[in-house]
Amino acid sequence: QVQLVESGGDLVQPGGSLKLSCAGSGFPFNKYDMRWYRQAPGKEREFVAWITPPGSSTFYGDSVKGRFTISRDNAKNTVYLQMNSLKLDDTAAYYCKVQVSGVDYWGQGTQVTVSS
Secondary structure, eight states: OOEEEEEOOOEEOTTOOEEEEEEEESSOGGGSOEEEEEEOTTSOOEEEEEEOTTSOOEEEOTTTTTTEEEEEETTTTEEEEEEOSOOGGGOEEEEEEEEETTEEEEOOOEEEEEOO
């Protein structure tokens, strides 16, 4: 059974940093792209970042490019999202996602709140 568990969300001040983690199980983690998305209240879910299986290629949404970094540790079946220079608009629930055999699997999300 595919499972994704996010952690690391917190309350942080503008300009601060936070690192999220997403642990995967139930599938061969090192063979799949991993993605981060976020959803703020009243808004649609937004693509944040994407990393290929070996971690050699990454892609970012325009709103986070240059501030966020996605990485992975295949030995730990974990994908990370390092978030720097956080802004009020980064406040959202953050989700990781994997597509296995054509089915999208999502974690339960972790809340990031940027506030002074």
